[in-house]
Amino acid sequence: MLIKVEKLTKSYAGQTVFSDLNLEMTKGEIMSLVGPSGCGKTTFLRCIAGLSFSTSGSIYVNDVNITNSKADERPVVLMFQQPLLFPHLTILENVTYGLKYGKNKSKKQERIERGLAILEKVELAALSGRYPNQLSGGQQQRVALARALILNPDLLLLDEPFSSLDPSLRSSIRSWVRDFLKKEGVTALFVTHDREEAMMMGDRIAVMKEGIFQQIGSPKDVYQQPKSPQVAEMFSEGLVMEGFFLSPDHLTLRPKTSLKAADTEAFDATVEYKILKYGHTFYHVYVHALEQRVVVLSNHEFLDGEQVELCYKRISLQTYNKNHPVDEGKSSKKLSR
């Protein structure tokens, strides 16, 4: 395991932000971290980066305990929400900052070569002599990425790095960043608010809520088999019920009058509006019994405001599997005991 976080707990003046967090990551893995605002994502990253210190628990990188090292001594780089390029330095000078002033100082010639090489990789070599305020937001974010990656960190932490960008730029740069990180084999932990972004960036997704990891797993698992109603509410698009969950791919719409098949159940629902997307019609419907909204694909034509039935096969009802351990790391440990 490259990264291992054990029982990490952080509290401010008695107020616990998160407690007993466990996390393991392998080399080259990208993990997305999602959770509602204020649940402690930023605090978690800051603890790993050494900008805040955890109340208890430990952090290992390559089996070295770094829990008590200072930020500048850790092989970890954090990218903030803003690019924070030093305004008095040119792009090249910004990128080589860590090489010049960090622990392992390299020679001037080597610094410049490596700086230009990494700027080449982020496709900004032509702008190396410019100052940050002469760059667009996306370019600045790429420079910030280059400045972090030139240090070959064992772990790259990204705290909502694209949230200050406009939506179209955001979607193009994030796929670019993902490809880039994969190509370079960077291990990264990536915080986002955006479900879609989390799924496309992460090999695995960690869902954080109320100070614990509710679930850690592949995007498909988390989406289709949430392990708690909280995860389901936050991450999935299906119907969340007491004790049960219905994945959206098992839901169908039909007119109200039709008969019921033996293995099928139905909810009464109202069509609120429809959206055309990817050549299909998606209906936003409101389920009265559950007071929830859900989006369903259908080939039927329905009118806005029409009363419909939302059907599902009884066998597709799934439980949350609560007794199943939330984190794989924990489970392997339990087995070994």
Next chain:
Amino acid sequence: MAASDSFATEGNQPFFHFYLELWRNDTFLSALRVSVWVAFISTTMALIIGLFLTRAMFRLFKRDDWKFIAWFPMLIPHFVAAYICFLLFAPSGWFSSVVFQIGWLETMSQFPVFVNDPMYLGVILTYVWKEIPFVILMLLPVYQEMDLRYEDVSKTLGGNRWTVFKTVELPWIWPISLEVFLILFVFVLGAFEVPALLGVTFPKMIPVLAYDWFYQAGWVNRPLAQAMMVILSLLAIVAAALILTFSQRWRYKWASRRDDS
């Protein structure tokens, strides 16, 4: 230390002897009057003019380095500013010459007395000129941080200029203005350099009087000078405490009001 010296008793004189004596001393009382007058008028004028200039500057020069011209007087020592005032406003000064050239004057002595006058107009002018940049320096950052969307809202709601100023800008600049007023007021009250050059022998401003007494032959008035300075300090501290608590409460009130809405 000044305090303990001025409390020192000689023989059987009462503890507050020097303070009582000061209170009966006409020279001191007139000095106090003229000092407060100069400090109040010059500070108020600097604050008002500085405020107007800041408002204009912040709208007209968003990021224009030319505005640093307004900083220029900060580079000039106070007594040089006093000399400039003398050059311009003395009966033999430049304005007097210009007025003569226009033909409104026949002799130098017809020009109104602006420097070394008992009203201390020259001193006031000097202080206003020197302190305006300080006011701008303190107020400009506040304006730059101010959220002007409120102003637009207020305008669209049909507020006139004064209402807009009162509801949008005043709450922001009020505390810092008070602080600036306080700093400048106390500074003028206690500064020696300008009135020493542009003042008159009677009434003297307090610092000049104190210096005179402090250095008078025989040191007889030394305790009086120290007592005077102690009074001045106490006045300043009390004023500061009052104004600061007042502005603090004001700020607090404003903050909570914004949260409610």
Next chain:
Amino acid sequence: MTRKRKLWMRLTMLSLFMLIFVAPVILMFLKSVSFGWSWPDWRPTQFDLRGWRVVFGDPRIFSSLWNTILIAGVVVMLNFIIATPAAYALSRFHFRGKAIIESLLMLPILIPVLAIAMGLHLTMIRLGLTDQVLGVIFIHLLPTLPYAIRVLKSGFDRLKNEWEEQGAVLGANSQTVFWTVMVPLMTPSIRSTAVLVFVISLSQYVLTAIIGGGTVSTLPMIYYPFFTSADEAVIASFSVLFALLPIMFLILFEITLRVYLRVIKRP
């Protein structure tokens, strides 16, 4: 507001600034290089450097000039050494009694320095600090330090914590971050502090007179007697000298800052 109107207003404003803030100083300069310019001439007719010759012919001028620059320079340096950590702590840390410390630091602004100087006089005599440059430097700290702390603190307040954290995360230790990130980002505050402190120190007459006791001769010490002399060109030259010193200091300081930035900038 239309663009054109705005341009006009800016020009008006600039002219006004020039007229109010700069023109009087230019008049003073003209006075210093004029010959026989007296009432009721509104402009000089002849030029001459006599005023300047008299000022620099005074045997005391060079030692006073040196004293003045030495004192002001040391006072500026001491201000940075003391005010920077104080301002940083006040800006970044919250601790008990912070409000009290902050008010105490403001006191020298609020209590007339003359009062403090008179009070400290005897003590300083006992300590042997009077009548020498060291004592004058010490007493000049009183009216300057509160301003330095205030300006630097608001500079630190404006500087987000994240800049330091960004430096740390990139592997630079806190000292390196201070010199390579904080100082460059703080240049406006640093420049203001330096000039403000320099000018305040340069402007002290009464404090220097009391503590220096006439032994420490700075420029204001010889300026005040000059003022009563009737020779206008001489006073004007002397005054211009006073105006030139801060400007030259500013230029010198700016050059030093630029060179410093150059040095830390190299990739």
